[in-house]
Structure formats: structure tokens, C-alpha cells
Amino acid sequence: MPSRNAPGRSRKSRNAARVLSEDLVVGIDLGATKVVSGLVASDGTIVRHSGYQLHANDGPEGVMEALVRSARALIGIDPGAPLSAVGIAVAAQVDPGRGIVVHAPNLGWRNVPLAERVSEQLRAPVTIVNDARAATMAEWRHGAGTGVDDLFCLSLGTGVGGSAVVGGRILEGGTHALGEVGHITVAAGGRKCHCPNSGCFEAYVGGWAIAERAREACGADPAAGRTLLSLAGNLPSITARTVFEADRAGDPLAVRIVEETERYLADGVVSVVNAFNPSVLVLGGGLVTGHPRFLSVAEGAIRSRCQPPAARALVRPAHFGEDAAVVGAAEFARSRTR
């Protein structure tokens, strides 16, 4: 997060000056278990944070109450501050044009008119957007993708997802689901995915899949994965994180699983870059932090295996971490009210 590392004046006085002088927008990241809000300046800096936990049985009303409370906690300190807009990023299928959360499996929502409801309570224009698109907006405007019109953000975490900017616009798709590249087939007839398809990119490279593949391999040959097993404690506790740790410690089984994962990553990255032809491919998510070599693997695959016009795509690590959706949601709200 830029504000944390900014040099010069102390963050406190700089931020106070911002609150009084700048056009501030609230960005909210509505996840499955918590709401995080930030007061975001036009340069993408978060000048103030607030967060609330959600409860499994909150329902739309309870969640909206938490959203409103979270936003008010930010602006309450200075009721006169020019709160021009609110943006909400949701881990869901979202129709930004109509302001509706079409389907949020984690929240159990269908067709919730979130923008209108929150707007009534906060008395400010509210924009809602899918969280992957919000993160892409943050990278595009203030992060690793600044300065280009064609960008693909690939997120490698428990799941694998993506979002594209093409010709200077973030793409939505026919049902607001464009960019689900975790579910392109990379291994015909391959491993069953959590989705209805088999052989998916995510079914090899997603965090859950790396863990699953390592558990299977360890079950079959515990001796080869001795270090991995001792790091994890036991077979069911193996995660992608412990696999990366064991790989660094030279565990032969973990080394093999990571090498295989790198090969599948290369297959998927070549597919994404040939299909979307980005100038920059941004790689983010916990797996990239856990195993930074994925960046050079991606770059090598693009240079050596993509179609010549696509092979020029640059690979960059994501600039934003957990704050990406907050910053991007605010940026969406800003672009809507401009």
C-alpha cells in the first residue's frame, strides 16, 4: 500500500491535509467474512481504513448495515469532507450498470440491488463492481499496469481468476463473467475441477489443487515427502504454502510438485497471453508471494511459446496486495461520477 511506504512528511499530517483538501472517495471490499473500507485519495492512496467482521447468518440486511457502518466510521471524523462517491467491490457476479449483485455464492445472495440500497442510506452515489475487476482497476490506474491500454491481471491464489483491460476499457462480458481463465482446459481429460469442467488451469495451479496433488503424492510415497510431511504436521494439513516451504528445503516430492505446477502455469499463461494479447500481464495473489519464481516461469513461457506478436507481453508482479479491491472500487466510483 503506497501510503505505508511513502517518504517525506509523516503519514499522519500528510493524511490529515488530504482529508481536508482532496476529493475523497470511499472504496469498500465486501468479502465472504468481512467488510473492509478505505477513504481513498485520487492518487490511489488509502488515507483511512475501517473493517467489520461479517457473520454467516447476517443476510443482505445485516451485511448492508455493516457496509454502511463501515463507511460512516470513515467519514464520521469529518462530516464536512466532500464524500463524492462510494464504490463497493463484491466477490460475486455483479451487474455494475444496474447496480445489482446477480449472484454471490459465498454470501448466498441472488439479485440484490446493493447500489440503490446503500446509496439511500449513505446519501452518495454508489457504484458496485466485481472484486477481480476492482483489483484490475487498481493495478491499471495506480499499480503495475499504469501506462498501458491492454492489460491482463491473473490472480493465483486458492483459486485462479483474471480480468482484462483491452483498448482502455475493463471488460465485463455477456453475463459479467469475462476472464474466468482458471477454467480454461489445459489438460484434456485431466483432473476434476471444483467447477463442472475437468483438466482446468485451476485444477493444477490453484492453491487447493497444489495441496491436493501434494497430498496424493505423499499418500503414495511418504518417504519422498518426509520434509513436507514434517513441516505440515500430517497429510491433511499440507497446503500450497507448506509445499513451497518444503520445495525450498529440497524435499524431493515438493520439488517435483512445484516443477509440475510451473509447467502447468506456463501452459495456462501462454493460453491467456495468446487469447488476450495484453501488453502487460500482472501476476498477483498468495501463490506469487509464496513462490516468486512463478514470475520468471511466466515470462520465459511467453517469450518462447507465444505467437510472435503476443510474445512481447511484459510480466509484472501485482503492486497491491489486500488493498487492491478497496482502491479499485474507489477508482470505479470516481470514474463513474467524473
Next chain:
Amino acid sequence: MPSRNAPGRSRKSRNAARVLSEDLVVGIDLGATKVVSGLVASDGTIVRHSGYQLHANDGPEGVMEALVRSARALIGIDPGAPLSAVGIAVAAQVDPGRGIVVHAPNLGWRNVPLAERVSEQLRAPVTIVNDARAATMAEWRHGAGTGVDDLFCLSLGTGVGGSAVVGGRILEGGTHALGEVGHITVAAGGRKCHCPNSGCFEAYVGGWAIAERAREACGADPAAGRTLLSLAGNLPSITARTVFEADRAGDPLAVRIVEETERYLADGVVSVVNAFNPSVLVLGGGLVTGHPRFLSVAEGAIRSRCQPPAARALVRPAHFGEDAAVVGAAEFARSRTR
């Protein structure tokens, strides 16, 4: 092509009326071996055709001369006709904004300022565009993709290629190469493609790959492919077309190759639809004509294997055949001068 099948008045008198009354645009399809031009009305109907063969050693000058001759042959019959614009579709990497053919491997061109040169000679505004995008424009405006804002056109011929309309715009990509879905990896570690990648969609489903796979299988087991071999004459003469013919005749080897191809087609189509989330997937090219069952295979795969929001995509056969690029090039020129 609509004009060929249009009911009512005879084509001749209808077309003559058009030449006198309508705003006509010339669309040109510049291929590797020939130039085809058409005078295109605003409803996408070609009212007049002309074609010239190209020669291997024509060079840019010779090709441009053929282009200009071909366009003049169309308008010469009525020099007073309001020729408002010319569009040229090229089987190449094309920068439409700068009017430059960046790289045309078949023609051996690099950075040819085609639009400006032809414009000088024809004294009309000239727009150039990649041929796959031109075909997509034709389908979108006047063919199988009318009425939607999110469309993917997948062409299954000797090669496999595509082009996308998202949010009401045809996508170009960072180096004008977006949509190269023939080169997404569907079989990790699989067959070598003609491109630098392996396991590509095209390396299984492209016409050349179907033929290559059938030849290999026939070489290994000539008895199983007896009908296929007799239809083709000999092993090297096996093509995708003869494989489809032998499949219809019940040849066991051809049946197996076609079934395998259908499975890879399903893998690739699921990838494309999950990645691009089109409302309509248009399938065109010689393989769809040769084996129409590909349409229902694609539809079945989308319904049963895509992510739920993407699984609603409709599959439609391409409306245009060989004329697609001519009609689409004219439509591009029309949209530029509007």
C-alpha cells in the same frame, strides 16, 4: 450470402436500383493468392463482385495495383456512384489506427502503409483491418451475431482462430493479435503445433492436424482405415475432408479420429467461453461445413462444462462464408467514416 438467396424482385433489377440510390462502400479481401472485392450496400448485401489472382512474386507494388484495379472494376460502371469509403481485410497483423500492415507472413510484408497508398490512388478514405476481425464484424452487423454486444467468432478451418466483440466493440489487443485461441494449450505436453507452443487447440482440431493425426493412425493400422485410404487414394492425400467422408461411411479409424476431435473441440470451446463470456459463439469455417455435428458438440460442452454464468452462451453457425471478409471490411470502412 444474402443477395444470392434473397426472394422477391430479380437480383439484377434490385441491385441496379441499389447502385443508383444507396451509399455504397467497397470491401476488399486481400488473401495470399487473390484479391476479391465487393460493392457492399448498408444492409451487408454485395451488389457486385470482382476478383484478381495474385502472383507469388508480385511484391507490395504489384499487390496494390491489383487492389486498385479490383476496386476500379467495381465502380467503373457508374463513375457517379457515391463511393464513400473503401475497407480492406488482410490476412495479417494489422494496425487499423495507423493504416499499416504490420506483418503479413503469407505476403512477406512488414510495415506496409497500405491504407495511405491505396487511398491516394482511389481518392477515397481507406480503412484496413485483420481478416478475422472483418469476418466478425460481418457476423455481428449482418449475420449470426446481430443483436448482441458480446460475441466470439471461432473459425475452424485449416487453422483455428477467433475474434471477440465485448461490450459492443471489436477487440484488437496490445499488438492487434487478440483472439488467437487456436494457440491456447488444451493438452499439456501434447502434440507440437505449427506455432512455438505444444498441445495447442489447433494442433488437434485444425484441418491440418486432423489430417496429420489420421495419417499417423492409418500408417500404424491401415486395416482400420481401409475406407479412408481408398477415399483419399493414398496416405499422403488424406485431408480433414476425407476423414469426415470416411467417418460418415463408418470407417472405424475415421470414426475414432472424429470422436477424438470432437472431445478436443469441446475442451477448446469451454476454454474460449469461460475466458470471453460471449452471449453468442459463432462457429464458422470449412470444418463446420464439413462436419456440422461440431455445432451440437460445442453447445453440449458449454451447457454441461462452463461456469454457470458463461454456460448460457448460444452457439450459432456462421451466416457468411467466403464473403465474410469483404462484407466486414466494408462495414469497418462505413463505421470509420460515419
